[in-house]
Amino acid sequence: MAGAGWAPPQLEDFILTERLGSGTYATVFKAYRKRNVREVVAIKCVSKKSLNKASVENLLTEIEILKTIRHPHIVELKDFQWNKEYIYLIMEFCAGGDLSRFIHTRRILPEKVARIFLQQLACALKFLHEKNISHLDLKPQNILLSSLDKPLLKLADFGFAQHMSPRDEKHVLRGSPLYMAPEMVCNGQYDARVDLWSMGVILYEALFGRPPFASRSFAELEEKIRSNHPIELPRHPRLSQECLDLLQRLLKRDPQQRISFKEFFAHPFVDMEHMPSAESLGKATSLVMEAVKKDQQGDxxxxxxxxxxxLEYFVPALRYETDARRKEAIRSKVSQYISRAEQLKGLVSSNNKVLLQQGIPARDILKEMSKDKPCLYAALELASAAVAREEEGKDDYETLDLYQQSLGDLLRMLAAEPAGRRRELLHAEIQALMGRAEYLKEQIKMKESQWEAESIGKEGILDSARGSCILQ
Structure with a gap:
């Protein structure tokens, strides 16, 4: 549609300037509104000549869907017009380009930034899911950034979108092979869960710099899609257990085993509860008032x-606040609460150390009783290693991983352990270790929230991104 010396289409109320991108039957231009305000928009120009019956249906569905929805993380359709040659979709302009370019210019995104972006996409997906709308072409090229300094993700290109209830099955192949769920290609039959697979692929690409089916040829790509092997997650960069769990559950080849929409929106890594919102500050303040009360009672x-x-609500509250003075006032209060939390941490840690030392003889007895069961003994050794690391002040993800690995093994063995003294000791040991693991998880979260609260400056998310890159 666009050759080297080709001039953009003419539209009465707009001046079309640079070309932003093009597809099979449409080209998108940056444009300015001539009258009133010099509003910047993006105009999708669809050549009528290039439309077949299927693409006409897709276009009508896209216009119908976008006309009826308004959401902060979905690109707004402002208007649409047509003449003899073209149909024009006048869209909100997003100055930050697309997510694909954003990822590739940075190679990979730190987990913290990927999580913030995922929350925004999940917010858009939840909104669509509640209206029984499936996007069916989720990929980084169809996700736009409002700007580069304080980017908000905006879901775009609803050309393949469909109204689908959760049980609707479709047979028409839609989307891009790299991001397309295996059931679309292998069975030609699919439902709304294909969008969850695509979310998994987008998260994978953000974290590892390439999609899981990245291939040198279409034959290699098809072979990978049709394979029965589970998706392997690279070992580097190191990711949190919550992030790995979500990736594994999104990237299940069998849609019956894949995470459901309800589970996805409730997943601790997606953590929609802690998304920046107008309610964040109120929730944080309410919890602080309870904390002060407990503090005064000596608990x-x-x-x-x-x-x-x-703190987990103060960080999103800081991200949500746009007024510099109010932001600084929140940050100042947060610093005070962090200082008090650090003092309390010292108190609680010394109390816990005494309790841990009291628990060591019981663990030693249990080890003595488990020498005939090498697997149980090894799991207890793993638990001892976690406790030793924590006592050395290593309150990090490596220590938490050791706790979680040992607890996973110990819980399996408890289920098979017959009644008796060893079972009683094992049950008590698991309870003690669970308490330690929960406490440690809380401390890690507090440390991260503290770092994020201190690092949220005028540059916003990209500031945090640079900080995370330095820390990794």
């Missing part, structure tokens, strides 16, 4: 836990 452990939970 250091409960106060520390509440301060930690409050």
């Amino acid at each position: 250091a452990s409960a106060a520390l836990s509440l301060y930690s939970k409050a």
Whole structure:
């Protein structure tokens, strides 16, 4: 449609300037509104000549869907017009380009940034899912950034979108092979869950710099799609357990085993509860008031836990706040709460150390009783290694991984352990280790929230991204 010396189409109320991108039957231009305000928009010009019956249906569905929805993370359709040659979709302009370019210019995104972007996409997907709309072409090229300094993701290109209830099955192949769910290609039959697979591929690409089916040829790509092998996750960069769990559950080849929409929106890595919103500050303040009350009552452990939970809302509150003075006031309060939480942490840690030391003889007895069961003994050794690391002050993900691995093994063995003294000791040991793992997880979250609260500056998310890159 667009040759080297080719001039853009003419539209009465707009001046069309640079070409932003083009597809099979449409080209998108940056444009300015001539009258009133010099509003910047993106205009999708669809050549009528290039439309067949299927593409006409797709276009009409796209216009119908976009006309009826308004959401902060979905590109807005402002208007549409037509003449003899073209149909014009006048869209919101997104100055930050697309997510594909954003990822590739940075090679990979730090987990913290990928998570913020995933939350925004999940928010758009939840909105669509509640209206029984499936996008069916989710990929980084169809996700736009409002700007580069404080980017908001905007879901775009609804050319393949369909109204689908959760049980609707379709047979028409839609989307891009790299991001297309295997059931689309292998069975030609699919439902709304294909969007969840695509979300998994987008998250994978953001974290590892390439999609899981990246191939040198179409034959290689088809072979990978049709294979029965589970998707393997690279070992580097190191990711949190929550992130790995979500990736594995999104990228299940069998849609019956794939995470459901309900589970996805409730997943701890997606964590929509802690998305930046107008409610974030109120929730944080409410928790702080409870923390102060517990602190005054001398309950250091409960106060520390509440301060930690409050920080998880203060960080999104800082991200949501646009007024510089209010932002600084929040940050100042957060610093005070962090200082108090650090003091309480010292108190709670010393109390826990005493309890841990009291628990060591029981663990040693259990080890002695488990020498005939090498697997149980090895799991207890793993638990001892986690406790030793924590006592050395290594409150990090590596220590948490050791706790989680040992607990996974110990819980399996508890289920098979017959009644008796060893079972009683094992049950008590698991409870103690679970308490330690939960406490450690809380401390790690508090440390991360503290770092994020301090790092949220005028540059916003990209500031945090640079900080994360330095820390990795």
